Amino acid sequence: MIQNGYDVRVFEKRPEPVPLGGGVLLSVPVLAILRRYGVDVGERFGSQTRVEFRNAKGKVRARLPFNPLIEKTLGIPGWHYGVLRSSAFSKMLALVPDGVIHPDSTFHSYEERADSIVLRFAGGGETEADIVVGADGIRSGVSRQAFGDHGLFHVGLRLWLAWCGHVEGVSRDTGAIAHSRRMQASYFPMLHDGEPGFEWWIVEPSRAHDPAPADVEGHVRALLAPFADPLPRFPDHTNFETQIFRWDIYNRASLQRWTAGRVACIGDAVHPVSPYAAYGMGMAIEDGYFLARALGGADLNDPTTVQSAFERFESERVSYVNHHVEFARTLGRRFHHAPPPVALVRDFVFDNTKALQALLTKGYLADQEQMSLQLHELAVA
Numbered sequence: 217m218i219q220n221g222y223d224v225r226v227f228e229k230r231p232e233p234v235p236l237g238g239g240v241l242l243s244v245p246v247l248a249i250l251r252r253y254g255v256d257v258g259e260r261f262g263s264q265t266r267v268e269f270r271n272a273k274g275k276v277r278a279r280l281p282f283n284p285l286i287e288k289t290l291g292i293p294g295w296h297y298g299v300l301r302s303s304a305f306s307k308m309l310a311l312v313p314d315g316v317i318h319p320d321s322t323f324h325s326y327e328e329r330a331d332s333i334v335l336r337f338a339g340g341g342e343t344e345a346d347i348v349v350g351a352d353g354i355r356s357g358v359s360r361q362a363f364g365d366h367g368l369f370h371v372g373l374r375l376w377l378a379w380c381g382h383v384e385g386v387s388r389d390t391g392a393i394a395h396s397r398r399m400q401a402s403y404f405p406m407l408h409d410g411e412p413g414f415e416w417w418i419v420e421p422s423r424a425h426d427p428a429p430a431d432v433e434g435h436v437r438a439l440l441a442p443f444a445d446p447l448p449r450f451p452d453h454t455n456f457e458t459q460i461f462r463w464d465i466y467n468r469a470s471l472q473r474w475t476a477g478r479v480a481c482i483g484d485a486v487h488p489v490s491p492y493a494a495y496g497m498g499m500a501i502e503d504g505y506f507l508a509r510a511l512g513g514a515d516l517n518d519p520t521t522v523q524s525a526f527e528r529f530e531s532e533r534v535s536y537v538n539h540h541v542e543f544a545r546t547l548g549r550r551f552h553h554a555p556p557p558v559a560l561v562r563d564f565v566f567d568n569t570k571a572l573q574a575l576l577t578k579g580y581l582a583d584q585e586q587m588s589l590q591l592h593e594l595a596v597a
């Protein structure tokens with residue numbers, strides 16, 4: 217938006233924007249967008265990762281393939297890159313001109329007027345704008361006012377997300393998502409401020425108000441024990457005071473509209489997603505890019521122009537994103553909440569056929585690849 221020449225202001229409730237803890241996987245189209253903004257996505261940005269799905273004993277069930285045409289077109293090898301969130305954040309924040317971010321500004325409500333929109337902040341104060349973009353996360357106040365109560369529901373999963381430095385003897389080009397009958401334990405190589413490390417995490421079935429275990433380290437080590445090497449070794453390299461985060465996963469029913477009047481919402485504000493997508497940060501970044509692309513440099517004071525740009529944005533994003541959120545939720549249910557006889561059959565099929573490979577290629581990769589190839593303006597070849 218800034219590069220389109222708009223006067224942009226970001227209102228953040230905290231004293232400064234703070235990244236969520238741990239690492240994140242970002243895919244090639246997201247890197248291409250960040251590169252377009254001016255982020256250096258070269259060798260020190262992230263660690264190129266080949267992702268494998270395995271069973272708990274380490275047998276490979278599926279490999280996410282790379283697409284040579286996308287690699288060539290967007291000029292970035294591979295597909296997934298592991299990066300520490302704080303590293304990615306600081307590189308993105310470095311591009312924001314001084315004075316754009318207004319800290320300690322908590323959104324309270326908005327009021328649409330004939331030719332503008334007024335934002336009001338908790339504790340007083342207001343500002344007038346042409347449009348408002350609600351990028352205020354899963355409990356978004358902007359989204360609540362525009363579309364009603366979020367109706368958040370717990371998806372029955374809890375995640376332990378951790379990171380550590382490099383671990384000797386663990387390959388730096390492959391990440392693994394491993395499943396036992398009811399658990400997932402995973403890791404991938406990443407870079408933290410250019411230094412080699414690993415993100416590792418566990419997904420366990422849980423309920424909304426299950427208490428946290430008193431001994432987190434003991435709990436996590438016990439969950440990892442049945443998994444093949446190297447997973448049980450990561451806790452030895454992890455500081456349990458500062459490098460592990462607990463996350464209860466909430467979703468909402470898919471929305472068909474993300475805009476209303478002069479308001480558009482992006483990211484978790486309209487589509488919180490389970491970690492099965494490994495794509496929530498990626499989709500939030502893509503949403504912002506597609507919204508800015510749809511608005512171009514158009515006159516935002518003209519409601520007809522705004523409405524047609526918002527319609528283009530929604531047509532390019534809503535179904536695509538809803539599919540990924542719903543697919544991730546389905547995968548979570550299949551891997552963690554299948555009744556025992558069904559889980560037995562599932563594991564036999566995934567261990568002995570290409571069914572998981574086909575499911576991931578069709579449900580996870582196909583439309584991401586199609587979308588990537590349509591980003592003609594980001595192509596280098």
Ligand SMILES: Cc1cc2nc3c(=O)[nH]c(=O)nc-3n(C[C@H](O)[C@H](O)[C@H](O)COP(=O)(O)OP(=O)(O)OC[C@H]3O[C@@H](n4cnc5c(N)ncnc54)[C@H](O)[C@@H]3O)c2cc1C
Pocket residue numbers: 227228229230233234236239240241242321322323324351352353354355356357375377463465482483484485488489490491493494495496497498499500
């Ligand atoms: C366990 C887990 C693992 C994940 N792994 C991945 C991954 O591998 N790859 C990936 O791409 N994504 C991943 N994600 C998803 C990703 O972290 C989120 O989808 C992403 O952070 C959403 O970005 P956002 O900007 O929409 O919201 P947020 O990151 O939540 O940012 C919202 C901002 O709005 C501010 N705010 C909130 N309320 C107000 C208010 N009233 N007034 C002013 N400011 C306000 C907040 O302080 C915050 O700065 C994961 C998520 C989880 C839970």
